[in-house]
Amino acid sequence: MDERWRADLERWAIPEEIAAGAPADPWGHSAARFAERADRALAAPEGPTLTRTAEALPPGGSVLDVGAGSGAASLPLVPAMGELIAVDVSGAMLAELTSRAAALGVPVRTVRGRWPDVADRTLVADVAVAAHVVYNVPDLAAFLTALTSHARRRVVLELTERHPMSWLNPLWRHFHGVTRPLRPTAHDVIAVAEGLGHRVRHESRPAPLSRFDRLEDLAESACRRLCLGRERADEVVSAVIELDMWPVPRDRWFTLWWEAPGPGPSRPGKTG
Template sequence: MDAEELAARWRERLESWAIPEEILAKAPVDPWGHSPERFGARTDRALADRDDGPTMTRLAEALPDRGTLLDVGSGAGASSLPLRERIGHLYAVDPSAAMLEGLTLRADKLGVPVTTVHGRWPDVSDRVPTADVAVAAHVVYNVPDLAAFLRALDARTRGRVVLELPHRHPMSWMTPLWQHFHGIDRPVRPIAEDCVALAAALGFAVRVEEREAPLERFDTLEELAANACRRACLDPSRVDEVAATAAELGMWPLPRDRWVTIWWD
């Protein structure tokens, strides 16, 4: 298939993850929301113990000393700030103002010059200059128009583009709970190979590495259950029930994800 067909298939598969309206209407909180505190804790852990996996390695070897780094979907900076000793200027793009605030506070403490851009990529791509290297980590499963996203990322990068994503959709782990509590099955695709195929069809000289995720998704069964209540549109008062169900279904401890690093120069 050509890039247009692959892009359409990516969009269709991603849209199949939409939560049915009758379930979404009863959600006590936004099931797709992200916690700035959780992202901040992940960044602090990355700063304290830098991960030397393929994503950080490919970024570090391509980023010139005091070079410019573009971090799209930056969160609190877990995939960029660990390179603080090499960064001359960081451009961070994220749709969450709270995430960007957390990144700015950490960058200032580390002495990393940073410019934040609040908005969605590629809508705000004209607000950042061309960078030496770009990273977009754990973002693409939130991007329906992936072809436009990747093209804009490449256009704003003079050197290497690096993507990191789990092999499967990040909500795949919840499939047994969706079946148990709502009687519905969740999709299987898209997966990382679909992103690789599209990037290659767009003409990028894609290279790929895969590994086991360096972090557990949750530290405790209780943390898993609280997250599952939100994601599955269940009232937080059911957290003990969800924890017991997850244990009965053999979901604890969760197997670690497989993370995929995709890059091109």
């Protein structure tokens, strides 16, 4: 199942001839947008991911947040959380998270790098969470195995039902004549985790917020993702209207969780 996951994910690669003409990184993320997401989560903490993480967290317990961004999935656990261990490839996002954690008075340890490459220098925590990360992970089994080995009590994942760039599929056909894949999906993540021996429970709901509030924001994002110059934003808006894509339907978010096999020490690495 893991090999199928890898193969399905590889089909999301942008054709080389299109990527070569991209004026900006089509896969890039904005630290400012992630910071806004964290602030919204802090202002109105809610949702099954937060609930499933909080119910497994002992008073003053520790949380490992992999692909933490600016902390939207973990910082709302204050004041129950006693320590946060945050892993991310982006130093800018970790800086945003650190400043918010300081304001909340929660100790935070940051590890910059890609999971599970940095697992051997990351502390074990009571609960491990990874929100909106797995569609960037080719070796999903290794990712989940390392995540589980770093959790004493529970592992919690949050992800969209389909690849987060799926909303762009009609525009890929319109501008480039490219048909994008339908897989992998959240159900494939469940299958991989169950194949590793975990008893996976899950629930889903519509995304709490619309993807875009304004057509202009959609056009700006779509131009970057589609490898188009920003001067083509008006063309994108016209296509979106023609294809009946506005407003963009809300994604369906899945929360998956399973219990960790047992307690471990609070030092890096696996235990014996």
